[in-house]
Amino acid sequence: MHGYEMIKEIEERSGGAWRPSAGSIYPTLQLLEDEGxxxxxxxxxxxxxxxAPRDPASNLALARSLALSGEELERALALAADxxxxxxxxxxxxxxxxxxxxxAEFALALALADEGLALSxxxxxxxxxxFRRAEALAGLGRGTAAKEALDEAxxxxxxxxxxxxxxxxxxxxxxxxxx
Numbered sequence: 001m002h003g004y005e006m007i008k009e010i011e012e013r014s015g016g017a018w019r020p021s022a023g024s025i026y027p028t029l030q031l032l033e034d035e036g037x038x039x040x041x042x043x044x045x046x047x048x049x050x051x052a053p054r055d056p057a058s059n060l061a062l063a064r065s066l067a068l069s070g071e072e073l074e075r076a077l078a079l080a081a082d083x084x085x086x087x088x089x090x091x092x093x094x095x096x097x098x099x100x101x102x103x104a105e106f107a108l109a110l111a112l113a114d115e116g117l118a119l120s121x122x123x124x125x126x127x128x129x130x131f132r133r134a135e136a137l138a139g140l141g142r143g144t145a146a147k148e149a150l151d152e153a154x155x156x157x158x159x160x161x162x163x164x165x166x167x168x169x170x171x172x173x174x175x176x177x178x179x
Contacts, residue, residue: 106139
């Protein structure tokens with residue numbers, strides 16, 4: 001069964017209550033394969049990736065999931081770069097900046113966040129880009145600028161787990177590189 005077929009099957013079995021994203025299916029297949037619990041995972045995953053449409057939104061979701069987990073960062077980079085190539089959107093810039101920060105490539109992450117901000121309108125995506133900017137500045141050891149960018153992001157972002165996780169990432173980077 002292909003990953004796309006798995007998503008459809010889960011959606012059908014749950015009566016439409018849950019439709020998992022590609023960003024949850026493919027990492028789960030990888031985990032099962034790594035633990036030796038799914039012998040054909042690699043083959044099924046390969047078929048699923050070949051059969052899946054080249055969809056920037058799915059690529060971004062998977063890249064974001066991989067970057068946040070800190071796993072398969074090369075793959076996350078390829079997915080995010082591919083999505084950005086297909087559609088130069090603020091969301092794509094935000095995800096690629098997240099991946100670059102996860103790889104400790106903070107100067108590149110900052111440039112991507114700034115480019116995405118130039119394209120964005122006020123709202124959740126702009127808040128995400130400001131979080132990416134704060135992370136990059138903190139990683140570069142520019143503490144004051146990072147704190148200012150974080151304050152801007154928190155002002156724009158709805159409070160919740162996503163904002164808390166982004167704030168925590170910035171705080172960890174500031175602890176490593178105070179400035």
